[in-house]
Amino acid sequence: MTKQTRIRNxxxxxxxxxxxxxxxxxxxxxxxxxxxVEGAELEIAELQDRNNxxxxxxxxxxxxVRLGQINQLDLGLSAPGAGQFLDGERDLAMLGGPRADGAxxxxxxxxxxxxxxxxxxxxxxxxxxxxAPVAETSRLTVVLADSRVRVALPSASEAAR
Amino acid sequence: xxxxxxxxxxxxLHKQAAPHRTTPARPGVKQPATLxxxxxxxxxMEQRQRALLVARxxxxxxxxxxxxxxxxALAKILWIGVVEPPAARQSxxxxxxxxxxxxxxxxxxxxxxxxxxxxLWFNPAVMTDGGPPLVRPVAEVAxxxxxxxxxxxxxxxxxxxxxxxxxxYLRRRILPEEANRVNALGEPALxxxxxxxxHYPEGTLAAHVVxxxxxxxxxxxxMERARNSYLTDDATRGQPVALSIDVRVQGALEDExxxxxxxTNARGAAGIVLDVDSGEVLAMASLxxxxxxxxxxxxxxxxxxRMQMGEMPRAFNRVTNQIYELxxxxxxxxxxxxxxxxxxxxxxxxxxxxxxxxxxxxIRDSHDLGATLNVPETLIQSSNIVSAQIAxxxxxxxxxxxxxRLGMAExxxxxxxxxxxxxxxxxxxSRTKAMYVGFGHDIAVTPLHLASAYAAMVxxxxxxxxxxxxxxxxxxxxxxxxxxxxxxxxxxxxxxxMVALYGxxxxxxxxxxxxxxxxxxxxxxxxxxPYRNLLVSTFAAAFPMDRPRYVVIAMLDEPxxxxxxxxxxxxxxxxxxIVGRLIPRIGPQLGVVPDARRDIDITDLVPLVPGRH
Numbered sequence: 221m222t223k224q225t226r227i228r229n230x231x232x233x234x235x236x237x238x239x240x241x242x243x244x245x246x247x248x249x250x251x252x253x254x255x256x257v258e259g260a261e262l263e264i265a266e267l268q269d270r271n272n273x274x275x276x277x278x279x280x281x282x283x284x285v286r287l288g289q290i291n292q293l294d295l296g297l298s299a300p301g302a303g304q305f306l307d308g309e310r311d312l313a314m315l316g317g318p319r320a321d322g323a324x325x326x327x328x329x330x331x332x333x334x335x336x337x338x339x340x341x342x343x344x345x346x347x348x349x350x351x352a353p354v355a356e357t358s359r360l361t362v363v364l365a366d367s368r369v370r371v372a373l374p375s376a377s378e379a380a381r
Numbered sequence: 382x383x384x385x386x387x388x389x390x391x392x393x394l395h396k397q398a399a400p401h402r403t404t405p406a407r408p409g410v411k412q413p414a415t416l417x418x419x420x421x422x423x424x425x426m427e428q429r430q431r432a433l434l435v436a437r438x439x440x441x442x443x444x445x446x447x448x449x450x451x452x453x454a455l456a457k458i459l460w461i462g463v464v465e466p467p468a469a470r471q472s473x474x475x476x477x478x479x480x481x482x483x484x485x486x487x488x489x490x491x492x493x494x495x496x497x498x499x500x501l502w503f504n505p506a507v508m509t510d511g512g513p514p515l516v517r518p519v520a521e522v523a524x525x526x527x528x529x530x531x532x533x534x535x536x537x538x539x540x541x542x543x544x545x546x547x548x549x550y551l552r553r554r555i556l557p558e559e560a561n562r563v564n565a566l567g568e569p570a571l572x573x574x575x576x577x578x579x580h581y582p583e584g585t586l587a588a589h590v591v592x593x594x595x596x597x598x599x600x601x602x603x604m605e606r607a608r609n610s611y612l613t614d615d616a617t618r619g620q621p622v623a624l625s626i627d628v629r630v631q632g633a634l635e636d637e638x639x640x641x642x643x644x645t646n647a648r649g650a651a652g653i654v655l656d657v658d659s660g661e662v663l664a665m666a667s668l669x670x671x672x673x674x675x676x677x678x679x680x681x682x683x684x685x686x687r688m689q690m691g692e693m694p695r696a697f698n699r700v701t702n703q704i705y706e707l708x709x710x711x712x713x714x715x716x717x718x719x720x721x722x723x724x725x726x727x728x729x730x731x732x733x734x735x736x737x738x739x740x741x742x743x744i745r746d747s748h749d750l751g752a753t754l755n756v757p758e759t760l761i762q763s764s765n766i767v768s769a770q771i772a773x774x775x776x777x778x779x780x781x782x783x784x785x786r787l788g789m790a791e792x793x794x795x796x797x798x799x800x801x802x803x804x805x806x807x808x809x810x811s812r813t814k815a816m817y818v819g820f821g822h823d824i825a826v827t828p829l830h831l832a833s834a835y836a837a838m839v840x841x842x843x844x845x846x847x848x849x850x851x852x853x854x855x856x857x858x859x860x861x862x863x864x865x866x867x868x869x870x871x872x873x874x875x876x877x878x879m880v881a882l883y884g885x886x887x888x889x890x891x892x893x894x895x896x897x898x899x900x901x902x903x904x905x906x907x908x909x910x911p912y913r914n915l916l917v918s919t920f921a922a923a924f925p926m927d928r929p930r931y932v933v934i935a936m937l938d939e940p941x942x943x944x945x946x947x948x949x950x951x952x953x954x955x956x957x958x959i960v961g962r963l964i965p966r967i968g969p970q971l972g973v974v975p976d977a978r979r980d981i982d983i984t985d986l987v988p989l990v991p992g993r994h
Binding site: 244247248251261264267270272273275276280281283284285287288292299300301302303305307346364 | 459473476477490491494495496497580582584585586628629631632634688732747750804892893894962965966969974975976979
């Protein structure tokens with residue numbers, strides 16, 4: 221066995237050793253990653269479990285029986301009638317059309333705050349000049365119950381003049 | 382673990398390398414300095430040399446032992462780190478797979494699901510020192526447990542905590558906060574294991590359809606029982622079972638039935654909403670109901686004394702399992718059979734309406750309906766006498782054939798296991814039998830039989846099995862069985878609409894929904910023959926009659942005369958209003974838009990009804 225052969229052999233051995241060491245370290249890394257993935261999966265499963273609990277709680281709180289009670293008792297809702305549905309584009313187009321002859325007056329008062337119970341007149345509107353008593357009777361008053369703003373509209377006959 | 386193994390592995394290599402280089406007797410390479418010096422001085426002192434040899438042998442032996450240990454450790458580490466498969470564990474998919482599959486409604490709303498819940502378990506074997514399982518006195522621990530769970534019985538808790546033989550549940554289901562408080566007691570024998578638990582978020586809603594599971598996880602009722610193998614099979618339980626039920630429709634049906642039941646002091650109520658084309662059950666309710674989350678013993682089994690009184694357990698499904706003589710609701714089926722068979726070709730033909738003597742019995746009407754009646758009048762005024770005559774003219778054999786094809790000879794067809802066998806269907810029907818069946822007597826079927834038969838009558842004449850499983854969109858309809866010709870069905874749609882417009886069904890005529898239907902008030906036969914004052918009142922309806930899509934059945938068991946029913950006991954006053962209130966609630970959700978300007982064309986039949994033209 222010459223010296224060269226020995227050197228070559230030892231080099232080969234060294235190379236083999238390095239490769240083996242690299243392989244081993246890689247394998248350790250792979251296994252370490254495996255267990256990290258495993259841990260993450262475990263965590264996912266745990267979180268999913270908690271998710272399920274929360275989901276179930278939401279489902280219980282929003283169950284149909286409760287919703288029905290809220291709709292009926294708290295909100296006083298009832299099923300819509302046939303007149304509340306529009307059948308297609310034709311109905312929709314007719315919805316905004318002019319009133320036919322003899323149709324009833326549309327309701328223009330959105331609240332019943334008149335007389336003694338009427339809320340205090342807002343400052344902004346109160347500065348407007350008081351209309352004459354005669355004119356007052358011929359005007360329609362629109363009272364928006366929530367915003368407490370009154371808007372006086374001229375009646376149809378007055379507008380014609 | 383990988384990193385630490387690498388460090389140990391390197392150390393092992395070093396230990397292993399050392400003896401190999403020292404074992405050949407080649408001194409001077411890497412021996413300790415003292416040995417080298419001793420080697421050079423050996424020629425003069427033999428004894429010393431021997432001692433040295435012995436010492437060397439000892440060193441070698443020790444090195445050998447260490448090398449062996451090192452190699453073994455290294456091999457083990459390599460084995461663990463590289464070769465050995467990871468410990469058997471659940472994959473993520475397994476961990477997320479429920480123990481039992483989910484049940485949802487047709488839109489995906491959960492009706493039954495698995496939850497991980499805590500239980501409180503007493504384990505006396507946890508302390509292995511031979512002493513008592515509890516650290517503190519039993520009474521003290523019992524008091525602390527009762528402070529957490531006030532409804533526990535002190536005696537029972539003490540009895541459980543005093544056990545030494547085997548463990549026992551103190552509670553089946555506890556909240557996470559309660560579990561924390563139990564852990565804070567510091568008693569190792571009180572364990573809070575996590576267990577998979579079946580939970581029904583909708584509570585009592587559709588309880589008879591969904592069913593419940595027993596403590597060992599076996600489906601005991603409803604679809605839990607019918608689909609048990611699917612729900613527990615590894616391959617399928619990841620996919621939820623989608624029922625044909627719609628919780629909104631189910632909620633409305635139960636709500637209206639309950640209101641009707643309470644306002645008439647009825648013993649029970651049943652109802653069903655059925656898709657006439659596909660046979661899908663949109664809602665099925667049986668009242669009184671039970672909570673599948675907490676099933677009580679008397680929900681399932683009642684003492685004999687209460688059963689004798691005619692009471693049924695709450696878990697009993699009145700729609701599929703209870704059989705009733707459904708009375709006048711059979712009359713449209715009789716007329717349809719007669720029209721279909723060609724026995725009635727002229728609807729204006731007048732039939733005598735005087736009481737019929739049938740052996741010892743007399744067939745009567747509820748009151749005198751006049752001397753003669755035509756077919757529309759028969760249905761509108763619900764005449765037993767004329768219906769019986771029409772059935773008699775049709776004859777026993779043909780009548781039986783029609784009713785058998787409507788599915789009344791066998792248990793109702795549906796997935797549930799709880800299905801009642803029809804009573805007194807029989808093989809050969811005499812003319813008399815046909816006449817009694819003609820107005821719904823002498824035969825008892827379930828409300829589901831009636832719903833399927835009505836669906837066949839209004840959908841063009843094809844009977845299809847009812848199903849509680851959602852039909853996937855695009856799949857073909859199940860193969861049906863033709864019972865009536867389409868022309869018969871069209872004629873019956875007109876007649877049913879006329880009953881709702883002019884007859885006993887007027888209280889069910891929800892505006893814009895074109896409801897058609899028939900009332901039925903039948904006396905209930907008990908153990909000791911029919912009681913005069915016990916009724917089963919039914920309303921069988923379909924809507925919209927110009928293109929029928931759904932059949933609705935509402936039934937009250939023993940309604941009383943109350944102010945809510947205008948002091949009437951008949952179906953027109955107690956069952957029909959239920960349907961009348963129900964249909965506007967469910968119609969838009971089922972895709973039926975009310976339209977007051979649309980209706981089925983009945984102009985050819987209106988002249989046959991006096992006072993309506």
